[in-house]
Amino acid sequence: MASTYKHGTYAYIGDSAAQSASSTGTVAVYVGLAPVNLVKEYKDKNVINYPTKLSNYSHAQKTVGYSSNWDKFTLCEAIGAHFDNKLGNVGPIYIINVLDPEIHKKNSITTKTLNFVNGKSEFISDTIILDTVSIAEKVQDVDFSVDYNFTTGKVIISSMGSETLQGNIQVSFYEIDTSGIDEDTIIGGVTGNGEYSGIGALPLVYDKLGLVPNLLSALKYNENKKVYNEMATAIQSINDQWDAFAVADIPLTGEAETETDIYEYAGDVTGTFYTSEAIKTGITAFSDRLLSDPIGEITAVDTESDTVTIDSGNSETLTDNGTVKKTVATTIDTIEEAITWKTNNAYDSERTKVFWPQAYDAGTERIFHLSTLGIVEFMRADNEHKNIPCETCSNKEIPCTSQYFGEGVQNQGYGRAEANNLNEKGISTCYSDGGTMKLWGGHTAKYQYGSDDDPRCIFDTYMRTLMYCENGFQKRQGKKIDKPFNIQLRDAILNEEQNELDTMVSLGALVGEPQILFLATENSTSDMMQGDFKFDLPVTTTPQFKSGTAEVSYTDAGLSSLTEGGE
Helix, strand or coil: CCCCCCCCCCCCCCCCCCCCCCCCCCCEEEEECCCHHHCCCHHHHCCCCCCEEECCHHHHHHHHCCCCCCCCCCHHHHHHHHHCCCCCCCCCEEEEECCCCCCCECCCCEEEEEEEECCEEEEECCCECHHHCEECCCCECCCEEEEEECCCCEEEEEECCCCCCCEEEEEEECEECHHHCCHHHHHCEECCCCCEEHHHHCCHHHHHHCCCCCEEECCCHHHCHHHHHHHHHHCCCECCCECCEEEEECCCEEEEEEEEECEECCCCCCCCECCHHHCCCCCEECCCCCCCCCCCEEEEEECCCCEEEEECCCEEEEECCCEEEEEEEEECCCHHHHHHHHHHCCCCCCCEEEECCEEEECCCCEEEEHHHHHHHHHHHHHHHCCCCCCCCCCCCECCCCEEECCCCCCCCCCCHHHHHHHHCCCEEEEEEECCEEEEECCECCCCCCCCCCCHHHCEHHHHHHHHHHHHHHHHHHHHHCCCCCCHHHHHHHHHHHHHHHHHHHHCCCEECCCCCECCHHHCCHHHHHCCCCCCECCCEECCCCCCCCCCCCCCCHHHHHHCHHHC
C-alpha cells in the first residue's frame, strides 16, 4: 500500500544513477516592490501580492509603473534588464509586487505649492500616490488630470473643463513609505482566509494563470538568508506538484564580529569600544560575562600595568586581558570574503544559483544584480532550445562594462583565473573577456569542487532539465487522472513520454537512449489496488563543456620541408 494518499500526477528527482561521480516558455517570477503608486487606478488592476504578467517596457510602465530608483523599487531592475537591454529584450516576466500604497504610505499628507502656466504644472516625484492628488474645490479627472512621465520622472497636472489653472496653487497628496517593508513582507504567506502575499503568492501563478513557474528571484532581498531559505523551500512542490529553480546574490555589505577590550564608555557613546590606552577616569567597565550590566565605576586607572580598580560595593581589580565580540558593518568586496559569507550563511541549496558581485554599465549608469542578468540569459538560452533548459547562462555577454563591488570600494576587479576560484565554490560571477563583460559559472550553489555530492548538483542545467522532465510529465499526464488504468492507458503514457524523451535527445538536452519504464518491482498489487502507479524515467542530462584542454607539443618533423626535395 502507498505510504501516503495520492490523487493526481506526481514526480520527484531521485538519487542519481550515475556510473561515475567525477567531479522558454520559461516562466520567471520576481518578488519585490513596484511603484504602482505612479499608476492611476492601481487598485483596479490587481497588482498587489498577485502574479502580474509584464510583456514589454511600455506595458510594464502602464501596469505597475517604473522608476530609476532600483534600490527602492526593486522590481524595476527586472523591468530594465528584460525590456531595456541593449543586447536584446527577453520576456514576458511575472512579478509579485508587495508594495501596497494603501498600507505603505506616510501618515501625514504632503502639501506643495505649484506654479501653473497655461493650465499645466510639473514636478519630480516617484513617491507620490497619483490617485490621492487633490486641489481645493476641484475634482480629479473632472477639473484636472494627473499623469506621470516615466522618462523624466515628473508628475503632470493639467486643467480640464472650462476653467484653466493659473499661477500658484496648493496641491495635496499622500506619498508612499517603504520603511516598513522588510524580509518578512517579501516572504509573505497565506492567511487562514486565503489571502496570499509575497513569496507565499507563488502558487497563484499556476492557480490563476495556468502557468508553471520555472525561475524565482526576490531582487535585493535574496541577499537575506531568511528570504533565501524561504525561496529554497517555496520552489519545491509548488501547488503540491511543480518544482522551480531560484537565483540569489551574495551581498556587497554585511556584518562581522570583531574582538575588542572589555571597556566601554558610558553615556552618549555607549556601544563604542576602546583599547586600554584610551581608558580614562569616568568610564564604566563591563565584564565579558555581564556585558549588558555595568559592574561598577572606575575609581583608579594604572595605564602602565593596564589595570583598573572598580567600585561595585567591594573594590576589585579588572585587567584588560578579557575581550568581547562586537558586530560591526563590513564590506564584502574580495573573493575570500564572498566565499566566507556564502559558507557562513549556508547559501548552498542545489535548487539555487548564487552570484557575486554586481555589474555596472557606464553608458546608462545602471547597477545590476547578476542574478537578474542570469535569469535574462537563462530565458534567452531556453528560447534557443525550444524552452528546454539545457544551456547555462554562463559565458553569455551582459549589458555592463565592469564588475561592481559597492560605492567607494577600490577593488578594480579580477579576471578569469580569479573568477574560477569563485566557481569552484559554487559562486557564479562575471568578468571582462577582452572588453566584453560576461557571466561566468555554470554550477548550482551546492557545488563544491572535489566534493562527493549527488552529481545532479554539479550544473544548473542538470537540475533545471530534471525539473523540466518532472514538471512536463505531470502536466501532460494530469489530464488522464481518474481514467481507467488499463493496458491502453498504460501504453499511451509510455508512448507519449518516450516520444518526449526522444525529442529531448534529438535537441541535445539528453544523451544516450533514455526510456520510460513501468516496472513490476515498483508497482505492487496493493499499490495498484489503491490506484497508485509509478513510472521510472532514468535520464542522463547533457554535460556542459566546462573546459577544453589541448596539448600542443613541438615536433621537428616539419623541418624536412625546408631541405631540397622535402626529405
